[in-house]
Amino acid sequence: MQRPRRTPTTRPCSARESAPRRRPQPQPQPRQSPTSTTTSTSRTGPARRSSPTRPGSSPTRGPRAGATPSTDPGADAGSVHGRHPAGSREGAGTIGLVTRTENAPVSSDVDVPASMWEVARRPRWIAMLALCLVIAGIFAWLGHWQIERSVESGQEVNPETETVKVLSDVVDPQSSFFDRVGGQMVTVTGQFAPDDFRVVVDRYNGGDPGSWLIGRLVDDADGSSVVVALGWSSDEGGAEAAERAVPTGTVTVTGRYMPSDQPSDGDFREGRENVVSVPMLVNEWTDLDGDVYSGYVVSADPVDGLAAIDSVAPESDRSLNWLNVFYAIEWVVFAGFAIFLWFRLVRDRFERDVDEAEEARLEGATAS
Structure with a gap:
């Protein structure tokens, strides 16, 4: 039996129901500046940000019709900064509220010196300056010492060699022979020892070879003995014959005080002496x-039968010692370099502080 078909009934619609429904439009979001960060702070409803569109597709303005918001907490994890997790559909199932926060600029603790002298006034560099000044002072003193040496070498060792002085006042017996007494005119009073005369051969006088007659004089002042060269003869026999003319009593001898010669073994082995060596004569007296x-004294007044021995004043080199001057200049340069080294270290420290402050400023500007 066929059922009768039910005829649908219609009812009048109101104007509100008959009007087409409008899709809710998303609210415009404020543009984020490059220096701001976005965070998802709450879940208030469906996300209203549009995802990037693919070529050939129309932009999505909101959720598709009939789609329901997702309640999965994990669905919101990839929506930070408007991004969607991998595998999710574009613009679907994202919940979040995008906010904008401003980051404060990075502060720098680097102390920027106003000038290099501000760095120099720090305790560390003051101590370094004191050390450099001490070193420079030592170098300067060494330079001054070299200058004194160069000046002393250009002066006469003994400018009063021609002034006659008492021998005991010039030098002491048994003392070393110093250059300052070499060639000094002296006087000594005493008696000659009768058995201690000697003839020294191969002695030149004015370029001519000859012989000297020498004897031992005992000083009346302290009993000390001194060798005296009494004169020169062109032949050895004439020197030996002049020994009889030597006074036997107290005499005063004036002459030039000269250093002793070094011992020689050549002619001494044949019974002849060619040097005036005080140590060797001591063993014979x-x-x-x-x-x-x-030393010994060269008499200015020879005995009868002999000629006076040539004895000139010692010559002194008055030229300046340039080697010592060069050394003095070197020490002055070293002293100046010690001060320059401190200055360079302070300047490097100042430039390093400025560079570090600039780097910190640039990092702070980039981070903000």
Whole structure:
């Protein structure tokens, strides 16, 4: 049996129901500046940000019709900064509220010095300056010492060599021979020892070879003995014959005080002496009592039968020692370099502080 078909009934619609429904329009979102960060702080409803569109597709303005908001908490994890998790459909199931926060600029704790001298006034660099000044002072003193040496070498060792002085006042017996007494005119009073005369051969006088007659004089002042060269003869026999003309009593001898010669073994082995060596004569003298002077006196007044021995004043080199001057200049340069080294270290420290402050400022500007 066929059922009768029910005829649908219609009812009048109101104007509100008959009007087409409008799709809710998303609210415009404020544009984020490059220096701001966005965070998702709450879940208030469906996300209203549009996802990037693919070529050939129309932009999506909101959720599709009939779609329901997702309640899965994990669905909101990938929606930070408007991004969607991998595998999710574009613009679907994202919930979040985008907010904008401003980051404060990075502060720098680097102390920027106003000038290099501000760095120099720090305790560390003041101590370094004191050390450099001490080192420079030592170098300057060494330079001054070299200058004194160069000046001393250009002066006469003894400018008063021609002034006659008492031998005992110039030098002491048994003392070393110093350059300051070499060639000094002296006087000594005493008696000659009768058995201690010697003839020294191969002595030149004015370029001519000859012989000297020497003897031992005992000083009346302190009993010390000194060798005296009494004169020169062109032949050895004439020097030996002049020994009889030597006074036997107290005499005063004036002459130039000269250093002793070095011992020689050549002619001494044949019974002849060619040097005036005080140490060698001491071993030959008889009845020696008392001290001995380390030099000998060349008499200005020879005994009868002999010629005066050439004895000129010593020559001194008055030229300046340039080697010592060069050393003095070197020490002055070293002293200046010590001060320059401190200055350079302070300047490098100042430039490093400025560079570090600039780098910190740039990092702070980039981070903000």
